[in-house]
Amino acid sequence: MSTTTTGTTTAPLGSLAQRVLRSRTMAALTQPHGVDRYLELVNPMWAAHEVRARIADVHREVDVPGHPPVATLTLEPTSTWQGHRAGQHVQLGVEVDGARRTTRVFTVSSPDSRPGDRFTVTMRANPDGVVSRYLTGRAAIGSTVHLSQAQGDFVLPDRVPEHVVMISGGSGITPVMSMLRSLQRRTHRGRVTFIHYAQSPEHQIYAAELADVAASGHGIDLHLLHPELGDPALSPAWLERLVPGYREVPTWACGPAPLIEAVHGAYDGSEALHVEYFKPPRTGGGEAGGEITFARSGRTAPNTGESLLVQAEALGLRPESGCRMGICFTCVSRKDEGTVRHVVSGDESSLPDEEIRVCVSAPVGDCTVDL
Amino acid sequence: MTMTMTNPQPTAEEAAGTKRLTAEQLERLGEELDAIRQRILADLGEEDAAYIRKVVKAQRGFEIAGRALFYLPPAWPLAVASLSISKILDNMEIGHNVMHGQYDWMGDPGLNSRMYEWDNVCPSDQWKNSHNFIHHTYTNIVGKDRDIGYGVLRMDEDQPWHPYYLGNPVYALLLMVFFEWGVAMHDLEVENLVSGGRSLEDNKPLYPGLLRKMRRQAVKDYLLFPALTGPLFPLTFAGNAVANLVRNVWAFNIIFCGHFPAGVATFSIEECEDETRGHWYYRQLLGSANITGGKVFHLLTGNLSHQIEHHLFPDLPARRYPQIAEEVREICERYDLDYNAGPLGKQLFSVARKICRMALPDRRKAPQDDVVEPVEVVTEPTVAA
Numbered sequence: 202m203s204t205t206t207t208g209t210t211t212a213p214l215g216s217l218a219q220r221v222l223r224s225r226t227m228a229a230l231t232q233p234h235g236v237d238r239y240l241e242l243v244n245p246m247w248a249a250h251e252v253r254a255r256i257a258d259v260h261r262e263v264d265v266p267g268h269p270p271v272a273t274l275t276l277e278p279t280s281t282w283q284g285h286r287a288g289q290h291v292q293l294g295v296e297v298d299g300a301r302r303t304t305r306v307f308t309v310s311s312p313d314s315r316p317g318d319r320f321t322v323t324m325r326a327n328p329d330g331v332v333s334r335y336l337t338g339r340a341a342i343g344s345t346v347h348l349s350q351a352q353g354d355f356v357l358p359d360r361v362p363e364h365v366v367m368i369s370g371g372s373g374i375t376p377v378m379s380m381l382r383s384l385q386r387r388t389h390r391g392r393v394t395f396i397h398y399a400q401s402p403e404h405q406i407y408a409a410e411l412a413d414v415a416a417s418g419h420g421i422d423l424h425l426l427h428p429e430l431g432d433p434a435l436s437p438a439w440l441e442r443l444v445p446g447y448r449e450v451p452t453w454a455c456g457p458a459p460l461i462e463a464v465h466g467a468y469d470g471s472e473a474l475h476v477e478y479f480k481p482p483r484t485g486g487g488e489a490g491g492e493i494t495f496a497r498s499g500r501t502a503p504n505t506g507e508s509l510l511v512q513a514e515a516l517g518l519r520p521e522s523g524c525r526m527g528i529c530f531t532c533v534s535r536k537d538e539g540t541v542r543h544v545v546s547g548d549e550s551s552l553p554d555e556e557i558r559v560c561v562s563a564p565v566g567d568c569t570v571d572l
Numbered sequence: 573m574t575m576t577m578t579n580p581q582p583t584a585e586e587a588a589g590t591k592r593l594t595a596e597q598l599e600r601l602g603e604e605l606d607a608i609r610q611r612i613l614a615d616l617g618e619e620d621a622a623y624i625r626k627v628v629k630a631q632r633g634f635e636i637a638g639r640a641l642f643y644l645p646p647a648w649p650l651a652v653a654s655l656s657i658s659k660i661l662d663n664m665e666i667g668h669n670v671m672h673g674q675y676d677w678m679g680d681p682g683l684n685s686r687m688y689e690w691d692n693v694c695p696s697d698q699w700k701n702s703h704n705f706i707h708h709t710y711t712n713i714v715g716k717d718r719d720i721g722y723g724v725l726r727m728d729e730d731q732p733w734h735p736y737y738l739g740n741p742v743y744a745l746l747l748m749v750f751f752e753w754g755v756a757m758h759d760l761e762v763e764n765l766v767s768g769g770r771s772l773e774d775n776k777p778l779y780p781g782l783l784r785k786m787r788r789q790a791v792k793d794y795l796l797f798p799a800l801t802g803p804l805f806p807l808t809f810a811g812n813a814v815a816n817l818v819r820n821v822w823a824f825n826i827i828f829c830g831h832f833p834a835g836v837a838t839f840s841i842e843e844c845e846d847e848t849r850g851h852w853y854y855r856q857l858l859g860s861a862n863i864t865g866g867k868v869f870h871l872l873t874g875n876l877s878h879q880i881e882h883h884l885f886p887d888l889p890a891r892r893y894p895q896i897a898e899e900v901r902e903i904c905e906r907y908d909l910d911y912n913a914g915p916l917g918k919q920l921f922s923v924a925r926k927i928c929r930m931a932l933p934d935r936r937k938a939p940q941d942d943v944v945e946p947v948e949v950v951t952e953p954t955v956a957a
């Protein structure tokens with residue numbers, strides 16, 4: 202069976218069928234379950250609203266013995282995929298062993314995509330990573346994964362500035378790689394300074410492609426650095442030498458916490474800097490003190506100031522979670538009372554009976570949650 | 573807020589219906605049942621997921637077949653049967669159980685208690701409040717569990733008699749025929765509006781959701797699908813109505829057999845104050861009754877034929893209930909607790925008799941046929957050891 206693989210222009214019949222499937226009449230006929238609950242039983246690649254994808258290819262990018270491998274997955278989405286802007290991410294859910302759907306967030310690493318287009322994600326297979334290890338090691342080509350639409354505002358503006366700087370470390374290369382690829386496709390005429398930190402040349406993701414970019418030039422300044430092997434670490438002085446007046450140059454940065462800290466230090470609050478986090482930053486949590494109560498399981502403990510999700514897990518509870526950083530809403534639970542602080546924004550909220558994302562909410566003082 | 577409708581002095585019937593255990597016994601009972609729960613929770617996986625997906629697939633199959641068969645007038649009875657089975661599966665083995673969160677661990681939005689909506693006029697969020705919260709928390713506490721008689725019927729001696737209840741059998745019949753509508757109106761607590769315990773204002777937030785769901789269900793079953801069959805409109809219309817009726821009658825009967833056969837105990841609010849986990853289990857055990865039968869029967873009841881196991885472990889996948897029933901029965905034997913089970917005919921007869929008897933004022937001294945053997949150990953269950 203062949204489903205549309207190019208997906209760029211859907212056949213007229215296809216679009217008519219889509220229009221019917223998405224119509225209000227169809228919704229009324231298939232309520233309360235919705236048309237997708239019927240279509241998926243016929244073919245998982247048929248959908249009117251939801252987004253799913255077939256794994257078309259898995260390709261090892263990096264395989265250093267003794268280190269977690271990095272792989273790129275090519276995904277062929279349902280026609281419901283609305284495309285993405287370089288730098289955006291998707292929620293990717295897999296049913297490990299046919300039962301528990303687990304959702305994690307990954308960046309689209311291929312250039313801007315249009316509706317229905319194939320795209321890639323690149324992931325490090327974390328040693329205990331539920332989703333990444335499954336996808337890079339066990340998932341069969343042709344199997345289906347669940348997706349969200351692309352989301353996130355770590356993207357280039359519509360009018361790309363003359364000069365942009367991209368700084369990344371490790372697997373944080375994915376969003377800026379998508380940007381770089383898009384700029385190349387759009388034949389961006391300006392300058393790109395692309396700085397990437399890896400443990401060693403063997404750890405370099407997209408090594409061959411980046412070597413081609415370096416060779417062909419076209420206004421792309423490529424700097425692949427390995428501080429562990431003696432290359433200079435990121436510092437204001439080093440940046441200033443590379444890009445004079447860098448604080449004024451629009452910059453996109455993504456990588457491990459120490460790198461992002463160094464970048465923040467160097468840019469000193471400059472508005473030109475855009476940062477993407479793969480993990481919630483460790484700052485901004487609540488303070489220890491007071492007592493947390495998990496009402497449904499009847500457990501209480503002194504508040505450590507960490508996120509409610511982490512504190513619940515420390516007590517042996519197993520609340521549902523997905524991205525663990527406030528993106529997917531899997532962990533939403535009701536806070537009966539108390540104050541919580543958002544670990545990223547620092548915003549506090551004290552409303553009773555409030556739905557909160559426990560993965561990014563740290564209690565401030567006493568707090569009761571329905572878990 | 574006063575809710576006391578019960579007589580503070582336990583009557584003879586009440587004491588007889590609730591065999592007492594000592595505080596230590598209750599604690600051990602709780603531990604044994606918790607152990608079963610932990611064991612099943614740790615074992616949940618692929619088989620449970622495959623099972624519920626298979627049921628969903630079957631339900632959707634019956635639904636599509638039913639809708640399609642209405643185009644063949646001679647197949648009308650088959651169409652109605654198919655659609656009835658679809659609605660029964662949807663409401664019971666899938667809807668009721670999914671909305672209890674039995675499959676939340678699967679992480680599938682299509683089978684998640686927070687998102688599931690059933691093929692029934694009652695909006696799922698309102699049902700989850702009255703059923704999952706009120707009924708499962710306050711099971712068989714007279715004056716708190718509004719499922720005792722659904723605010724319309726008199727199903728327990730502790731509900732004071734009133735001439736209104738002379739109509740008990742008629743109300744029961746009406747409730748059966750219009751069961752889904754009854755369930756939908758359940759949250760409006762009409763009886764409390766009448767008694768003044770609730771104001772119309774309290775119900776306002778419920779109306780939009782309720783009306784929306786009712787409208788959608790009605791448009792689908794009584795307008796769109798009949799219209800799609802063109803000249804067969806009246807036949808399809810009638811067929812959909814019959815399928816809804818079949819589901820109503822079936823669900824009503826199964827559910828009434830779960831808590832109202834003779835021998836099922838009720839409790840007073842006082843007995844359940846500061847309740848321990850063990851006493852909660854004990855109340856669930858004595859407050860529920862099972863229906864015996866074959867595999868297909870259990871499936872069509874949504875495994876509510878294992879009402880006892882369901883009340884002990886409302887959030888474990890229902891397909892597990894038959895697996896643990898033997899163990900629960902054995903525990904009951906050891907603690908000398910009644911494990912109320914019987915074939916459908918017997919349980920139904922017993923329920924019907926109770927409905928009729930409750931229509932009349934109590935005959936205090938008359939022999940009670942639903943009395944469990946006399947009490948041996950009488951200890952206040954909630955006294956700390």
Ligand SMILES: Cc1cc2nc3c(=O)[nH]c(=O)nc-3n(C[C@H](O)[C@H](O)[C@H](O)COP(=O)(O)OP(=O)(O)OC[C@H]3O[C@@H](n4cnc5c(N)ncnc54)[C@H](O)[C@@H]3O)c2cc1C
Pocket residue numbers: 290305306307308309323324325326327328329330331332333334353372375376477478479480514524526528
């Ligand atoms: C916007 C965004 C974009 C991202 N893009 C990418 C990308 O392009 N490529 C990429 O590789 N990563 C990306 N990530 C990071 C990725 O989402 C996380 O690393 C994710 O955890 C990977 O899932 P996993 O299956 O590998 O591991 P997980 O199962 O999440 O485990 C990761 C680590 O967390 C630990 N862990 C897991 N569950 C728990 C638990 N319950 N309690 C305590 N610790 C636990 C594990 O031991 C493991 O070491 C992105 C993250 C965000 C927020």
Ligand code: FES
Pocket residue numbers: 521522523524525526527528529530531532533558559560561
């Ligand atoms: S786990 Fe995704 S929002 Fe909390």
